[in-house]
Amino acid sequence: MENRRNFVTKIAAGMAATGFMTIAGKANTHEATMKNVFVHHVFFWLKDPNNKESLTQFEKGLQTLITVPLIQASHIGRPVESAREVVDDSFTYSYIAFFRNKEDQVTYQTHPIHLKFIEDCQHLWEKVIVYDAIG
Amino acid sequence: MENRRNFVTKIAAGMAATGFMTIAGKANTHEATMKNVFVHHVFFWLKDPNNKESLTQFEKGLQTLITVPLIQASHIGRPVESAREVVDDSFTYSYIAFFRNKEDQVTYQTHPIHLKFIEDCQHLWEKVIVYDAIG
Numbered sequence: 001m002e003n004r005r006n007f008v009t010k011i012a013a014g015m016a017a018t019g020f021m022t023i024a025g026k027a028n029t030h031e032a033t034m035k036n037v038f039v040h041h042v043f044f045w046l047k048d049p050n051n052k053e054s055l056t057q058f059e060k061g062l063q064t065l066i067t068v069p070l071i072q073a074s075h076i077g078r079p080v081e082s083a084r085e086v087v088d089d090s091f092t093y094s095y096i097a098f099f100r101n102k103e104d105q106v107t108y109q110t111h112p113i114h115l116k117f118i119e120d121c122q123h124l125w126e127k128v129i130v131y132d133a134i135g
Numbered sequence: 136m137e138n139r140r141n142f143v144t145k146i147a148a149g150m151a152a153t154g155f156m157t158i159a160g161k162a163n164t165h166e167a168t169m170k171n172v173f174v175h176h177v178f179f180w181l182k183d184p185n186n187k188e189s190l191t192q193f194e195k196g197l198q199t200l201i202t203v204p205l206i207q208a209s210h211i212g213r214p215v216e217s218a219r220e221v222v223d224d225s226f227t228y229s230y231i232a233f234f235r236n237k238e239d240q241v242t243y244q245t246h247p248i249h250l251k252f253i254e255d256c257q258h259l260w261e262k263v264i265v266y267d268a269i270g
Contacts, residue, residue: 032208032233033201039212039229041176043266066168073167077174077268080237087265094174094268098167102215130222131178133212133229 037072038099038134040108045127046092054124055092061121062095068113070105073098092125102134172207173234173269175243180262181227189259190227196256197230205243208233227260237269 048054059076066074077094099105108114183189194211201209212229234240243249 032206034208034210037210037212038215039210039231041229041266071167073169075169075172075174075268075270077172077270080173080240080267080269082265082267084265086263087267089267091266094176094266094270096174105215128221130217130219131176131226131229132215132217132222132224133210134215135210135212135229 034098035135036101038101038105038132040097040099040105041131041133042095042097043091043129044093044095044125045090046124047126048124049092058093058121058124061117062093065095065113065117066097068097068108068111070099070108070111071097072100105132169233170270171236173236173240173267175232175234175240176266176268177230177232178226178264179228179230179260180225181259182261183259184227193228193256193259196252197228200230200248200252201232203232203243203246203248205234205239205246206232207235240267 044058046054046058062076066076075094075096077096079089079091079094081089097105097108099108179193181189181193197211201211210229210231212231214224214226214229216224232240232243234243
């Protein structure tokens with residue numbers, strides 16, 4: 001039991017240090033390397049990226065979307081401007097959902113919460129790119 | 136102390152359930168939502184994506200790259216094929232580095248390990264796209 005507790009505490013410290021949660025802890029790169037994770041990264045370009053109402057509505061949609069139970073972890077972000085040519089900072093929203101495996105992501109595609117998100121928000125975007133990676 | 140331990144164990148269970156580490160635990164979406172995280176996602180298109188030696192050399196480079204201490208967590212992935220039009224599955228490697236903040240990512244750009252990775256591996260790729268998102 002003590003060993004298990006130490007193990008769990010060690011993981012928590014490593015994960016916490018990643019910035020997912022803020023508690024003291026030193027990151028260990030090898031502990032914090034994600035393995036056997038399906039990364040579903042979606043970039044949205046809104047039609048009207050400077051319209052506050054559009055942004056609010058879209059963010060509300062994303063906050064609901066990430067409640068799909070199959071999603072193991074998520075990240076919602078805005079672009080960080082860069083002068084570097086290789087950086088594409090033209091998108092309006094970045095949305096990452098982490099799944100256990102490919103099957104879960106396929107199931108997620110037709111989950112009612114996901115379909116509702118598309119129905120409620122698709123009028124807001126003009127372009128979407130999805131990158132799915134596993135490793 | 137007991138409260139702190141419970142708190143840490145709860146985080147560990149949540150994070151473990153994300154698939155980063157495999158131990159029993161039920162994911163809680165809100166616990167597993169990453170906040171205040173800088174996501175640096177890089178897609179590489181190799182010149183010779185079917186050449187095993189190129190892949191091995193490139194993967195070795197990535198494995199070294201993720202040892203940059205500023206990286207709080209990382210993910211290295213290969214594309215998941217998809218028939219969906221919005222999915223771009225043409226890349227050879229997906230590489231994500233999670234940073235605490237923008238400053239750490241800027242510092243990482245000129246870290247000796249990062250510069251060595253570029254020097255050693257840049258002849259292997261023909262195209263790179265970087266997406267930086269914070270949220």
